[in-house]
Amino acid sequence: MQDTLIVVPAKNEAATIAGVIAEVRAATSMPVLLVDDGSNDRTADMAREAGAVVLSPPLHLGAWGAIQTGLRYALEQGYRRVVTLDADGQHEAKWIPDLLTVLNRGEADLVIGAFPERGSRARQVAWTLFRQITGLSYADLTSGFRAYNAKAISLLAGEEATLLDYQDIGVLLLVRSAKLHIAEVPVQMRLRTTGPSRIFSSWWAVAKYMFETILLCLAHWGKPGSQRS
Amino acid sequence: MTAETSNPAALWVGAFLGLTLAVVILALIRRDHLYIRQALWWIAVAAVALAVGIFPAGLDQVGRTIGIAYPPMLAAVIAIAAMLIKILLQDVAITRQERQIRRLAQELAMRASVPTNKTHADGE
Numbered sequence: 001m002q003d004t005l006i007v008v009p010a011k012n013e014a015a016t017i018a019g020v021i022a023e024v025r026a027a028t029s030m031p032v033l034l035v036d037d038g039s040n041d042r043t044a045d046m047a048r049e050a051g052a053v054v055l056s057p058p059l060h061l062g063a064w065g066a067i068q069t070g071l072r073y074a075l076e077q078g079y080r081r082v083v084t085l086d087a088d089g090q091h092e093a094k095w096i097p098d099l100l101t102v103l104n105r106g107e108a109d110l111v112i113g114a115f116p117e118r119g120s121r122a123r124q125v126a127w128t129l130f131r132q133i134t135g136l137s138y139a140d141l142t143s144g145f146r147a148y149n150a151k152a153i154s155l156l157a158g159e160e161a162t163l164l165d166y167q168d169i170g171v172l173l174l175v176r177s178a179k180l181h182i183a184e185v186p187v188q189m190r191l192r193t194t195g196p197s198r199i200f201s202s203w204w205a206v207a208k209y210m211f212e213t214i215l216l217c218l219a220h221w222g223k224p225g226s227q228r229s
Numbered sequence: 230m231t232a233e234t235s236n237p238a239a240l241w242v243g244a245f246l247g248l249t250l251a252v253v254i255l256a257l258i259r260r261d262h263l264y265i266r267q268a269l270w271w272i273a274v275a276a277v278a279l280a281v282g283i284f285p286a287g288l289d290q291v292g293r294t295i296g297i298a299y300p301p302m303l304a305a306v307i308a309i310a311a312m313l314i315k316i317l318l319q320d321v322a323i324t325r326q327e328r329q330i331r332r333l334a335q336e337l338a339m340r341a342s343v344p345t346n347k348t349h350a351d352g353e
Binding site: 068 | 324
């Protein structure tokens, strides 16, 4: 399975990164790429020591910008599949084969590793709202544990996806607009062991995220695949 | 001509402003401080300001024709509309640049990875 690349975006995850990469390497023989999004701790060094290839963009690109760097690298290097997982240890490498199995069956171009139970009450409310607005029916819209095939990689490596900020609804809407297929596989996730979520750091950040996402959803009305087209 | 609505002093002020704007723009282009694509817009603005400065009666005429009770308001409305359009175009340009900068940063990271690893492996 050397045509699959594991992409891990990371920012200041020195506490967990070595363990995450070791776990991936124990579970699979796939190469691991760490995209270091401006860490000021030893994340990049530790990932390199753990056996990952490390890319360090010179500017802060955000979580999705880091993942897209990985997708573009995969495209350039000729990988046919990419699995993304978070550097904080919440995604378990043992589920990677489950995601790839669904991808390999050819039923989907993007597979979401779904664990909706992790969301708090407030987050469940937000997800329900987003499902209503977008018509996306997936249980876990924001999971960063995903597998992409070659079609999805080349779509999401493109310019159209560059100004997205998060690997969540915007990515799913773009994939749906391109008439690619999305599937979900239920997985277990560990609860975050260290540090707060990058996205939900304050109420202001939550409000900003909500408004941006709602605007993004509204801007996609009437595009192919949505209920209203 | 209904030139009696505007006195000569106002005429000179308008002409002076338009002319100054045009000269400043040309100087900026000449010193390479203003990209020609942006300069075209500002030259057009300077031309309109100059025209209005020299022929203020024209503005009164147009205002009266389209039924504006106080014709000088027409100049203000046009100016605000022009600024809104320009600001919107600027944000479009910023968006394009943001996209290019992000992709450039990604490409830089992709290029840098290969030699960095090589020197790492070659390192004594």
